Amino acid sequence: MGDLLLVGCGKMGGAMLEGWLARGLSAADVVVAEPVDALRPRTSGVRAVASTSDVAKTPEIVVLAVKPQSMDGVLPDLKRFADEGAVFLSIAAGKTLKYFASHLGTTAKVVRSMPNTPAAVRQGISVATAAGGVSEAEKNRCHQLLEAVGQVVWVDDEALMDPVTALSGSGPAYVFLLVEAMAAAGAKLGLTPDMAMQLARATVAGSGELLKQSSEPASQLRVNVTSPGGTTAEALKVLMAADGIQPVFDKALAAASRRSKELAG
Ligand SMILES: NC(=O)C1=CN([C@@H]2O[C@H](COP(=O)(O)OP(=O)(O)OC[C@H]3O[C@@H](n4cnc5c(N)ncnc54)[C@H](OP(=O)(O)O)[C@@H]3O)[C@@H](O)[C@H]2O)C=CC1
Numbered sequence: 001m002g003d004l005l006l007v008g009c010g011k012m013g014g015a016m017l018e019g020w021l022a023r024g025l026s027a028a029d030v031v032v033a034e035p036v037d038a039l040r041p042r043t044s045g046v047r048a049v050a051s052t053s054d055v056a057k058t059p060e061i062v063v064l065a066v067k068p069q070s071m072d073g074v075l076p077d078l079k080r081f082a083d084e085g086a087v088f089l090s091i092a093a094g095k096t097l098k099y100f101a102s103h104l105g106t107t108a109k110v111v112r113s114m115p116n117t118p119a120a121v122r123q124g125i126s127v128a129t130a131a132g133g134v135s136e137a138e139k140n141r142c143h144q145l146l147e148a149v150g151q152v153v154w155v156d157d158e159a160l161m162d163p164v165t166a167l168s169g170s171g172p173a174y175v176f177l178l179v180e181a182m183a184a185a186g187a188k189l190g191l192t193p194d195m196a197m198q199l200a201r202a203t204v205a206g207s208g209e210l211l212k213q214s215s216e217p218a219s220q221l222r223v224n225v226t227s228p229g230g231t232t233a234e235a236l237k238v239l240m241a242a243d244g245i246q247p248v249f250d251k252a253l254a255a256a257s258r259r260s261k262e263l264a265g
């Protein structure tokens with residue numbers, strides 16, 4: 001895949017690094033720049049430095065995995081790599097191709113993507129969009145990096161990255177909250193908290209695997225659980241009411257998408 005500089009090895013950058021190494025990317029081809037000592041990889045054979053200023057050689061690909069709020073501080077030192085033709089793969093929420101052009105130069109080769117944390121177990125999904133000057137071969141290299149940790153979808157319309165971020169980027173958090181809420185509700189009905197959490201966790205994980213393996217749509221998998229006149233139907237009357245979960249999700253995703261737009265500047 002060529003040599004790579006990973007800037008930021010936190011939750012998402014670290015998850016992707018694990019996936020790349022598991023997929024066979026040679027540790028010798030990766031440099032990680034990460035200021036937090038505890039997050040710098042130690043055992044994988046990857047070279048790790050505290051700051052990008054410690055990196056002299058221009059990498060083929062620079063993966064930008066710092067918080068959007070840190071990006072302004074990171075890019076000035078990386079412009080020298082853009083000037084030398086490196087391809088930048090950003091995973092930052094909100095940060096637009098226009099933003100990168102203004103910091104790295106209008107000829108900088110930038111791919112903007114949005115992965116998610118199931119990348120840590122190579123079950124992620126990423127959406128990506130490329131700036132005009134990125135060649136098919138360069139897009140392909142970015143595709144390989146994203147595909148190493150899950151599915152990849154390309155879009156031409158960059159505006160879609162805000163709703164994408166709200167849905168799949170942030171989405172794992174909604175699912176984990178669902179587990180917490182189901183467990184809390186089970187505990188209120190008399191289960192011990194441990195048992196309620198065990199049941200909620202296994203139910204969501206098993207449902208996810210069923211969704212993955214089945215060719216049936218989610219709506220049919222739901223119907224398959226819902227015996228006529230039974231228990232599920234009673235719960236779904238509540239969840240699918242006009243004031244059930246749909247308006248809550250509508251509001252939640254709109255808020256996340258709005259925040260993604262705000263992070264652009
Ligand atoms: N977490 C998620 O589910 C997802 C996150 N993303 C995106 O990924 C990016 C990273 O998010 P996440 O992993 O959660 O954040 P983290 O804070 O866990 O990781 C970012 C890391 O980058 C470090 N950092 C800050 N400045 C620099 C620098 N100059 N050079 C190198 N490293 C630096 C941070 O250190 P310090 O803490 O000291 O600032 C931190 O350890 C964000 O832009 C986010 O939008 C995208 C999809 C999903």
Ligand SMILES: O=C(O)[C@@H]1CCC=N1
Binds near residue numbers: 170
């Ligand atoms: O919460 C965030 O801003 C990042 C982007 C998507 C998931 N986590």
